[in-house]
Amino acid sequence: MSVTRVYLVDDNPGFRESTAWLLETAGYEVDAYAGAREFLDDYARQRHGAAAECLVSDIRMPEMSGLQLQEELRRRGVPLPLVFVTAHGDVPMAVEAMRKGASNFIEKPFSDEALLDAIRLACAPRRDAGGPVVHNERLARLSPRERQVLDLVVASKPNKIIADILGISIKTVELHRANMMAKLGVKTLPELMKVALGHG
Template identity: 60%
Template sequence: MTGRVYLVDDDDDFRFSLVFLLEGEGYAVEAFASAECFLAASLPAGPACLLSDIRMPGMSGLQLQDELAKRKLALPLVFMTAHGDVPMAVEAMRKGASHFLEKPFSDQHILDIIRDALAPEAEPDPVAGRIAALSLRERQLLDRVVAGKLNKTIADELDISIKTVELHRARMMDKMQARSLAELIRMTARHLA
């Protein structure tokens, strides 16, 4: 495998286990117990990605993401958490995280994500085309669904029935080719401001 993986997680056992897995797959891995330690390190040039816990003592993963942006350090960022929620995932993705994973996750899933994060971009992202193909009502639903609003709240805001929300939501999910809310959030985060 080519590329370096930086791992930031305050859980020693989890960190050790993930380093063992990744090194076994041929990745060069540097692990850090805190965001502050990662930021203090000298990072070599070359393809790399960052795996970070989101809830840590001291600087959180979201604060680390903000600091990386301030320093203009562009690394594919994968957040991992055992205690995530939709608003947190939306915020992380809108700020440019490539993935938001809930612990525990399978070894193969994290390996696939790292492989994709380190792969050069070969084709343009088709998500913008999918968003453009949505009707006005489907686009209104997309914005509200990604913001974590419930169908009842959306119905009230748009002055339509819950059944109509459900119908448009199903069509929107189909057009976006999203199988779940998490997948919809991940794929649209960079496109919705």
């Protein structure tokens, strides 16, 4: 089984060092960078095989922000799963980043498990709607909007953030969640996660 490589981009040396250590301890190969341009230059020179890859990036950085990095990767046609780490004040930017295709964002400070879960989810095989592959015929019953809500629920986003990302009201999110759970035959969040990740 190939090892997942995580590219870590953050201008804070202490955060970079401690996070790299966490990821290496969890079994990931880690390449750490102090800035987005340094990462882009190095990434362009590398040969990329079949091994899974994921980018973990801060949003606020000097010279080139995480959002600018995301745009540049899109411009180059690089489909690298992207997890943003962000301070509380950056949440609106992170919501915009998810609208543009980021896999997830987590707020600093976060637990080790929150980051590891976000990376696992980002590296899971994808379906067209942008979420994990689910081998379950119950999912075929979901509307496209219910699938989007499912993806964001699995990414641990609260209803308010889901509403911001999808541009709908919190009430509408709650309605989609209720319909989605009824169609999937689940009553609790853990049951929903099992179905969404293909274990239900």
